[in-house]
Amino acid sequence: MEKIANKVRETARLALANGEVNKILGWKKGDFWYDSYPAFITEEEGTASLIWDSFCVANLSKYLIEQLKEDIKVGVFLKGCDARAFNQLLKDNRVDRDKVVIYGLPCPGMIDPEKVKKAGLAKGLLDVQKSEDEVVFITKEGEQKFSAREFAYDKCLTCQYPNPVVYDELLAEEVERNNTTEYFYQDVEEIEKMSPDERFAYWVEQFSKCIRCNACRNVCPACSCEKCIFDNSKANVAGKAKVDSEEQFFHIVRAYHVAGRCVDCGECSRVCPVGIPLAKLNRKIIKDITEFYGEHNAGVNPSLDAPLETFKLEDIDPFETRAKGGK
């Protein structure tokens, strides 16, 4: 990864030097081993601080909306899921392709710090390095090696598109797709097995945890409205009281708003501070759409229209196809 990190720095430096772009969006290292956060660089020398490691999970594409309001050209580093997000933003007319130079980074999968902490390995940890299928934890005392899968984010374990689907320049060789399609809907199938009452109880419990921090919405590449309907006082859809029905309403409406547009990046679940499995809800809808209208992977091909935004006479009627009670 360090080899690629060098290439990231060099690419960024060159792009700024020759004026190809006015700004670079990449990642920087913070104070902690797990802290790799977005960096906005406009000066050539600043590129030395750019990194590419196992914690560059943050998706940079959504920052483009704000950045592109200025009349500048921006270079951005995108992983597989980030590239799908970029395409979705493109589909929604939120970014201008001509003003963006994309440096694609095939993604080996990111490491989940929570899993590391849970395994009791966080104490005294100085650095974490990853090579192929192994992850190495470095402390003062020495090194410990583990299988990388053990510490990967759940979303990375079922990732279908580790390689960017859109880029101007690819900075590394493509990685092989995880062969995990059989587990893809595993979590969805678990909820489908529940009775309607059980399922309702499950989601009531999950949504009751919500503190309405809006992190899910802020990170979501399909949630890119200028002004969210829930922030629009004129729209009169959101109440102020902290009652369960408000949170349920918020999450279900959000799921419908991103239906057919969700790129399945799993960021909503990752950033949720109270651990609501939001990606599971979205993936359930992806599964339903696949069954009703055929496979549609949002953000893979931006020329395709989302199935729920179009109407064809041959479309099936889900209410007719599925008996009452839902699945």
Next chain:
Amino acid sequence: MKFSYYPGCTLKTKAQELEKFALNSAAALGVELEEQKEWQCCGAVYPLAEDEIGTKLSSVRALAEAAQKNEKLITLCAACHHVIKRVNEDMKTKDDVKNKVNNYLQLAQDYQGEAEVIHYLEMLRDEIGFDKLAEKVTNPLTNRKIGAYYGCLLLRPAETMNFDDPENPSIIEEFIKALGATPVKYPYRTECCGGYLSLDNKELAQEMTDNIMKSALKNEVEELVTACPLCKYNLENKNGKIAISYFTELLAEALGVKE
């Protein structure tokens, strides 16, 4: 070119000539007809009743075997062709029939109408081509004025059989032309010969064949060809003026393989 071949009972008994000349000619044309191993009678008549399943089974066996080999199924006898083609259509379009037949047969794999059944004449037209056939003729039947007798079963019902224009067909005329002879069109060539009525209502069958023969004679047909053993029987029954033969006999003669 290799096909699955379904002969049918009449070809092994009263209509051996139809088959013999067909096989000889196929060999001469470089076409391999592999006879199905355990074929059974097609049922002789297509079961017109929606609720008859038993009489459709043997056709499905033949079709399923061809489908399994991934070969087209070739027929020779017009009646067998009619029955098998219509049963195949049922298997394709009627879920009720399909389910019942499959339930009954318990084949290794359910049959859903995948096989394609074609008549020998269609093979000549569509797989070989009449222009190619004409090139292979060694003994052209020049100066012979031959009428085609189509009968019913190859042509009708038109949408299912999809063989030729049911009222004004031309495939046998084109075939005759390819062999170097002169086809003569006469209006009654698609009228019914009486079919199986000759078993129980000979007078009526006779009247029907008489009309056909009169029409042929009036148009100066010198000989007639047909693809159906029952047609040939009925046409020959009270006739001495015009020779009636199977189309395969003409073919064998033109290809020089008529022994």
Next chain:
Amino acid sequence: MGRMKIIPDAKKKELQQILEISGENVKDCMQCGKCTAGCPASSSMDILPHQVIRLLQLGQLDKVANSQTIWSCASCFTCTTRCPRNIDLAKLMEAVRLTIIRSKGSSRLKADDVPGKIDPKMPQQAIVSGFRKYNK
């Protein structure tokens, strides 16, 4: 000609059975007569093909069942191919035959009669077909 008492809804059950066996709806017919006009066997029919449908429309199943017509039909599908109303009359004829053949002891043709009717040249096809159409 006797005065026929027409009760269109009589024999509903039998007519329903004919509809089930044939899959054809006699009500589709508008009596244009094209079936009769082209029927090659009409000369030996006591009731003409279009009349067969008319009688079925009127519930007069017995008249049809007792006619010579259904045994004169050679199932040549000429009527079927030409019918502007898409009725398969050949199937209707067969359905009427079957209602007779399928009831016990009402065979048109006795198995014992068959040998007397065949000659050495007659193809199997004719015997099997004839037997299937006339007897079960």
Next chain:
Amino acid sequence: MQRIGVFVCWCGTNIAGTVDIDQVKQAAEKIPGVVNVQDYQYMCSEVGQNLIKNAIKEQKLDRVVIASCSPRMHEATFRKAAKSAGLNPYLVEIANIREQCSWVHKNKEEATEKAIALVRAAVAKATLNTELVPGEIGVEPRALEIGGGIAGIQTALDIAEAGYKVDIIEKTPSIGGKMAQIDKTFPTLDCSACILTPKMVDASTHPNINLYTYSEVEAVQGYVGNFEVTIRQKARSVNADKCTGCGICTDKCPSKKAESEFDEGLRKRGAIYIPFPQAVPNVPVIDREECLKFKTGKCGLCERVCPSGAIEFNQEDTLVTQKYGAIVVATGYDLINLDKFGEYPYTEHPDVITSLEFERLTSAAGPTAGKFLRPSNGNKPKKVVFVQCVGSRDKSSRGKTYCSKICCMYTAKHAMLIKEKYPEIEVYVFYIDVRTPGKNFDEFQRRAVEEYGVNYIKGMVGKVFPEGDKLQVHGVDALSSETLIIDADMVVLAAATKAKDDAQELGRKLSISTDANNFFTEAHPKLRPVETHSAGIYLAGACQGPKDIPETVAQSSAAAAKAIGLLNKGKLVNNPCVSQVDEQICSGCLACTKMCPYEAISSQVIEVKEQGKIVKKTVAHVNEALCQGCGGCTVTCRAGALDLKGFMNRQILAEVDAICL
């Protein structure tokens, strides 16, 4: 706080019989904002309306809720009343307590409770109602006529006479259509050309009419009052301005193998040709498929012989774009192809002809100069058989399920025309039913039987066998139940009519619908027979369904009246209940444009001030003239940037809240 008046109507006992009016009144009085509540037996009557008007003035009402029948019934009435009292009509709200309450319930207590809820909801919505002002759009004072047959000519003449400009687009080189091919017309047996050709000339010389012959509709944009149509003028290869119509070129053309479309293939024509002598315009056209110059590069004889230098081989198609206020579609019909009717050997035998070919064979201007002769040998026929319903009322894949409507009458006409000229010819007509409704129609057909001795046979023909030089017709007389064989010399087939093959394509360009048989669909089969569902587009003639000439002309004048009515308005008033975009909220995703069935939403780039800077942004834009107020876009917009005036999200939610309270 609003000052709302609530008016509860009894509708005689229609409402009062099931709903307790007093209770409704009492409940209404308690709703915040309601300052005046009244009831009356018939609120829609003059007295009732005055009640409302007076209350508006005296009580200074700024909102009015009327609890009565469906808004479809009297919303317009009450809006008008409010307007006359000085209140914006869109501040009136109707609570439907009749169709949706008293008529569908029996229990008075429950019905009253529901009526109260409905009134509460209407008040909640009315509270949020705002003044709406309909916009106006101009109307281009020009009409387009698609199709130059009798329907198109009649409509164009009527519109032109009313003082408006009309353009006729005709696909073929001449106007005239099917009627020009017809010999005589029923039920009067007068000469078709004698009544049509003067109209053709009128159309071509009328100062308000402009002809685009040999032209087609390329594209249609815009909306009622403001259509923008692109017309493709196909290359005629002859300069119409220079051509004098002398006819030397058509005489000299060495290629005479093409079949004359006008004479239904019964005569040959040159590669350069005028379709028929009375053609309008009388300018030839070069058939490039047939022309030797185009096929081989050699020849060019017409160019050399033309005295006025009008031949232009290098002419190209030209596109003209023109604005129209109204469009009338009059594209006519065709006969079905008889290839699949092998039992009537039409494709095989020259003496088996269609009814339209018969017209050419009896026409004095036709290929036989009006002598009725067998195409096969030029002899006079002795027996002629007509077969009706060939492909009509036919449920099979070969035919059409409908009755072609005109065949019974023209067949009777044909039979009489033969008998008139040659009484000795035996004429047989096979029919299934004779259908002759229409003024003097049945009398006409009966004359064929009674006076002319035409043999009508109820039954069909099974097959026609060509035997020798005869056509052996096998038919049935269903009435006597006898089969019969007629040795005929000619067989005339009344082939079914069908919609034009390209009807669907044209329908798509115009956004008008076609039915299962490809005929254009009228807006209402009884009450709006010449209008389409697209405002400003009207139908005339057989493109809407089989029709004879009298009916076609009547419908054409009706379509003209509709078009004139529209053009005469000069300005159109919009429904103000259209979608609007909140540009601040709109993110420009344009999901709404895909959803809109009227193509009323497009995108536009605007400049907005954001944190002191001017930023460009893409937003949706609603064309208020095209928007029909369906609201599809408002539910598509995730951010709620689209809202329907008069039915705003917050109005609807207020109604829901009021009902759920």
